[in-house]
Amino acid sequence: MEFDYTPLENEGNQKYREQLSIVVEEIQEELKKSAYEYYSVGIRLYKDYLEDETSLYLFGRKKNEQVIIGNLCISIELMLKAIIAQEAFIFLYSGLPDEIAMALTYPDKVKAYNFASELTSFKKPKSIEFNEAITRFYKLYPERKKEFSGYLDNISDIRNNSVHTYLPKYYKHQLDRIVYTTIKVHDFCCEIKMYFDQILGKDNFEMKFMEEYKKSRVEEYEKKIGDAKNKTKSTGLDAQNNSIFSDEWNKIQETCPICKSKAILHGETVFLQEEELIEDLWDNSKIMILEYLKFNPASFECSVCGLLLEDIIELEFASLDVAIDRSELMEDWKKEKNIKDNDLLEE
Known part of the structure; x- marks a missing residue:
């Protein structure tokens, strides 16, 4: 007598696919939450940095510069990875085993193997490095590379130094550039509906900062133009x-x-x-x-x-x-x- 195990097998496969889907959604949500928490902490520390001019100095520099930069750079990395996880989950990892890559790409082909547990186990696949996250972000949104490339180019090195070693003193305009980059990436996340707290209203700190930053850049630009004109005139x-x-x-x-x-x-x-x-x-x-x-x-x-x-x-x-x-x-x-x-x- 022959037995037909197909219905039972299909039921098991469906269970694994559902588990895999749950794990993927969990990873996507946790990435978004972590990115936002680092972003919020970094922005709050930067606001404190601007408001408290008396008690934040230690050895000639403000004590929390490196902490601000560390939190903001980590938030940029996690926001980029959250974008990748939302748009093309498989691109979040490097060196995926064939079985997991197949399960994520063709979930209907999952058979008798709990791929979901692989993603949450201690030996889970390694996520991509910061620089690779930037590269894959550009592949997902090539039309935005021109807009972001000048700001994201050195963020990985700054992040590594701020987290793993001593970070040389940063002048305020350098710190402001990192803050600007972070808010810019966050705004993009809001644009693609990853977050729903899009900056609105002129009472918002981030909104005011972006306006002031752009105004300061106009002033810097006008000074550069003036210096170049003066050099041209003075030297004939x-x-x-x-x-x-x-x-x-x-x-x-x-x-x-x-x-x-x-x-x-x-x-x-x-x-x-x-x-x-x-x-x-x-x-x-x-x-x-x-x-x-x-x-x-x-x-x-x-x-x-x-x-x-x-x-x-x-x-x-x-x-x-x-x-x-x-x-x-x-x-x-x-x-x-x-x-x-x-x-x-x-x-």
Whole structure:
């Protein structure tokens, strides 16, 4: 006599899938909560730092600078990981065993194995490092890389130093930049509905801080422009056409807005693809894959008048933040990156 165990087996598999789903949701929620708690503590400590000018000094520096930076940087790391966990959970980990990777990617294929317990056990898979979290965040939201890259670039090193060793004295403008970055990442979390306390109203501390920070950046920018103009006038500089190689993917030649000399925009060249539906006279349609190369500026420097614009905010003030088309170099790009041409796709 033969026995059919299929119903029982399916019932067991369904149980494992449900357990796995519960664990995934728990990890997602705990990441969000932890990130927010570090964020709240860091912001509160920063408010105390600004308000108490008398009792927070020790050995010539305010006592809680490193603690503020540590909490804020950890909150940035956890917010990025919470974003990844929400949007593409499997990207939260590195070196996943095949069985767990399969269970997370194809939960309907789970059979007779409790994958959920693997994620919560002492030997749970290792989550990605901070720098990898930044990279994967950009992969999930490539259109926001230009906005965040200048601020997230060195956060990992700052975080490690603040948590594991002595952090050299930070000037207030450096601390403010970290606070700005943290609030900016938190605002993005609110934007994608990960948190629901979006900054509203001018009585909110974070809102006021963001306004004041941007105002201070305008003042810094105007000073840089003034210094560059004064140098140009005092030395009688004429526009110089220095030989600048612009065939590197991370820099491009640009005219200085002050002295009109050849200067350099630093940034990143990115390869983009876009689908376009093409129809002929007989209503036949096909999808054409359009390809572009875009250069996203990140900073600017002129060796002649000394103008240095260090991030996207200052580039925006100078109208140098606009992406530059480099599609004429597509063949060189493909050859170097070993990218093959795409065929037309029939619909």
